[in-house]
Amino acid sequence: MNFCSECGHPVTVKTPPGDHLPRFVCEHCDAIHYRNPRIITGTVPVAPDGRILLCRRNIEPRKNFWTLPAGFMENGETTVQGALRETDEESMVRGENPVLISVISLPAFDQVHMFYRVDMPDFNYGTTAESNAVDLYHLDDIPWPDIAFRTVERTLKHYLELQTQPFYVLNDHIDI
């Protein structure tokens, strides 16, 4: 950030009175420009036969690696609405009965990733602009070396654990 988004004057970095961290502040209009982590929200779509849906990324980063449907939560929506929207956009699946199963912080990237288990109402799914392949995988057949992101890998492993353990939400972080 170089300029105040309110008045257009150059910003400076300093700790406002009563605050404990340096911020981008505008000495012209007194605006304080906070920066906060962003939420990635997504799903683990489960087909009627128990297989789970994965998408092969059609865009960088990690193009052609497999991932769960997920993306940035937008203003004006809930975490669940965002997860279902991304699932539709990336796999043409309309997920049902969302249950939160993982919350993973990435402090080095200023992100928090949240995943919901959702039921697929049927076996319908399809490729999209964001996914050049979409397929269902048996739980013992997940292509681990080709999974795009560590938060997706951890969420999938947590989903596997939930098959034999009492329910809990994975709450974890990945440092670097």
Place this chain on the structure above:
Amino acid sequence: MNFCSECGHPVTVKTPPGDHLPRFVCEHCDAIHYRNPRIITGTVPVAPDGRILLCRRNIEPRKNFWTLPAGFMENGETTVQGALRETDEESMVRGENPVLISVISLPAFDQVHMFYRVDMPDFNYGTTAESNAVDLYHLDDIPWPDIAFRTVERTLKHYLELQTQPFYVLNDHIDI
């Protein structure tokens, strides 16, 4: 937002190619300025005798109403670190053993509130610049009419329910 924070030129509102929502875009440097929901992270601190800690707000909004320690998650920290930091800042309590118990979206405010149950190691707590009173409450003695925010009320009620129900994370939203 009126000006590009990168180059200082005026921004316009339009939907970038391949996107599905209007954004603030800069036609001078091609920057796209996304806006995303912010996370409020906090705790339900539980004393060794089972009483829970509440803080009386020393600042607007809802000054002098009772709340749980919570605040905006900062870049560079995890949801848990943010919750523990806010708990320390607002009540001088060092929470232990955090367990996520609620995730509540507020789409009208572009916020997501997350609360962790934490153990207090002892009965030490204190007022701070943000809390003009801090006190422990028996579960049947919570001052419901004086609770500051609906997400705090829902989280406290969920915590009460968890005394008699199998564990689950409240995942909810408040529309307006």
